[in-house]
Amino acid sequence: MTHESGEIRVLVENSEYWLRNNGDLAMLAVTLRRLRQRWPDARIGVLTDSPVLLRAYFPTAEGITVFDDDPWAPPTWLEDLAARLGPAFVGPVVLAWLRARTWLPQKARGARRRLKSALTGRHVPPITPRPRPHIGSRRAVASSSVLVVLGGGYLTDADAAQCRRVFSLIRTAADHAVPVAIIGQGLGPLDDPALVAMGREALQRVELLALRERRRGPAIADRLGVDPDRVRVTGDDAIELAHDLIDPTSDTARGGGDGLGAGIGFCLRVAGYSPVDEAARTAVGTTVRVAAERLRAPLLPLIIAEYRDQDRKSTLPLVAGATRVVPPLPRYVHPAAVAERVSDCRVLVTGAYHLAVFALSQGIPVVAVTSSEYYDDKFLGLADMFGTGLTMIDLGEPDLAARLSSAIATAWDEAPVVRAPLRAAAESQIALSRAAFDEVFAITERSGHRDDPGGVTGR
Incomplete structure (x- = not known):
């Protein structure tokens, strides 16, 4: 449960890294409140593309990006300032920066390609840049007490990229003996053979899979080989908010x-x-x-x-x-x-x-x-x-x-x-959801996981 520093570290896989969906923010708000009520002194890290905006919304949480060299480093002065200013002030500035960081390089690559085509007289096909290794998220989860996968509807064919990212993170956590709890999840539709194979490998290693509905989710979990004793139906965590x-x-x-x-x-x-x-x-x-x-x-x-x-x-x-x-x-x-x-x-x-x-x-x-x-x-x-x-x-x-x-x-x-x-x-449903969180707390406190980030390099 604790690390050499005596800290409890909770890593939250946030389903929407730009923090621009009020439903995802609602689930995150409830999750952070419950975690803080149980562990007032814990460090709670949230995977996001914008630690600054995260702190503006949730001043007691810490933003961690997938590229961080030292994911559990203390928050920066800019993040502390954002916590005081709030999202209404911070949000527009952060969004402009995220857009520039994401779209300007794409436009620059396109301009270079068109210029090269014009100079050579030959068609130059677009080049997909090689993705940077997700060292930050891997290091963060390896040195966490527990990985909490936030509720949402992203473990589905309709969101394949996020699905793969989460399944990969779950495997990394399990490889480092970090317990994994998935909460308030809307599972499926999930029929893509590659995603099903990844899901089968990842989800069989979770300690708890709490689903937000019982109509389809439990059957999909069963098809993926999840132990029924680890599956709960709790409703959506945003209900409480x-x-x-x-x-x-x-x-x-x-x-x-x-x-x-x-x-x-x-x-x-x-x-x-x-x-x-x-x-x-x-x-x-x-x-x-x-x-x-x-x-x-x-x-x-x-x-x-x-x-x-x-x-x-x-x-x-x-x-x-x-x-x-x-x-x-x-x-x-x-x-x-x-x-x-x-x-x-x-x-x-x-x-x-x-x-x-x-x-x-x-x-x-x-x-x-x-x-x-x-x-x-x-x-x-x-x-x-x-x-x-x-x-x-x-x-x-x-x-x-x-x-x-x-x-x-x-x-x-x-x-x-x-x-x-x-x-x-x-x-x-609130009672069921809170009971599932009690299980998350018990799983974490039983695990006694200690900081062991060794060997976490690359994707």
């Missing part, structure tokens, strides 16, 4: 007035893993605006994925022209602020999974719109865990507008009825 916004002395959510919000929350996710054609976008936007007018409800555009303004670009144009639109929250807010804005809704229409988590956890019914198997699994698994309050609409249906309009009207009418059972389901 949203449920904490409920006032325990009454039936109201903060900002929710009499306990039922007045608005319709809305987010349409458009991405490679969630494709939505122009006709479906138009139908969804028109239907939501008409429903808000009919119900005399304000529209609340809600943002989960901020990376490249993903949800803003696909959502905000669709609420333009509505009679009453609540301005969206600014970028770089704490995820609890997003969950609190959800509490102002009586109904949520969403293509973003974690907004549905925030809503259901507070007792707010959800109309989920989806266009892919990946998102079908997300929403069906969530619906199964809560038992009520979620209606799923396929964006490819020919009668999309009618189906969506009817679902919004039904959810609006049923909001008072589903409130109590949804909150009870959230409380049950």
Whole structure:
């Protein structure tokens, strides 16, 4: 458990290294709080591309990059300054730096290639740069007390690069006798033979695999050879963050007035893993605006994925022209602020999974719109865990507008009825999730792992 310095070191594999997804930040916030409650003096490192922005969001955590020569070195003065300034100030500067670091070298290589082609008169094919070894993450995990793999939906064919990265990190931890706990994970769809082979090798070596749903995850874990005694179904760890916004002395959510919000929350996710054609976008936007007018409800555009303004670009144009639109929250807010804005809704229409988590956890019914198997699994698994309050609409249906309009009207009418059972389901999942964390604590404290970074070089 301890190292030669007497420290407990917890390494958190963060699912989104740029820290631009409010759902991932919500899971990270809950995870860090629970770890700190158990081990007040532990060093908690989080893998990220931006230690500075991490400290702005979470001042007691330490950012570790995959390229760090000395991953457990003390935080820099710049990180300490960021912890005092907060993400609203630090975020825009860090994002500009990340973009420049990532995209300017790509543009420079392209310019050199085009110049060489022009000078020689021959086509010069693009050269993929050789990736730098991930020495930092390997050294960090080898000298950790435990590796905690944060919840998410990235162990799937739809996110192959992240999937490979995490499986590789798990193998490194196991090779150095560092216990591995995977928490709040949405496993699959996972059918790619290469990923399945990697997953089989890695996941059989974890001490605990806590899944956020029971509909598909346990069967996939079994297919990968994970010992069933090490598998738990706990629900999503972000449930606790949203449920904490409920006032325990009454039936109201903060900002929710009499306990039922007045608005319709809305987010349409458009991405490679969630494709939505122009006709479906138009139908969804028109239907939501008409429903808000009919119900005399304000529209609340809600943002989960901020990376490249993903949800803003696909959502905000669709609420333009509505009679009453609540301005969206600014970028770089704490995820609890997003969950609190959800509490102002009586109904949520969403293509973003974690907004549905925030809503259901507070007792707010959800109309989920989806266009892919990946998102079908997300929403069906969530619906199964809560038992009520979620209606799923396929964006490819020919009668999309009618189906969506009817679902919004039904959810609006049923909001008072589903409130109590949804909150009870959230409380049950929070208890399961906390029990899984108790197992993580026990596993770590039993292991007695000591600092042994020897032999950790290269990829």
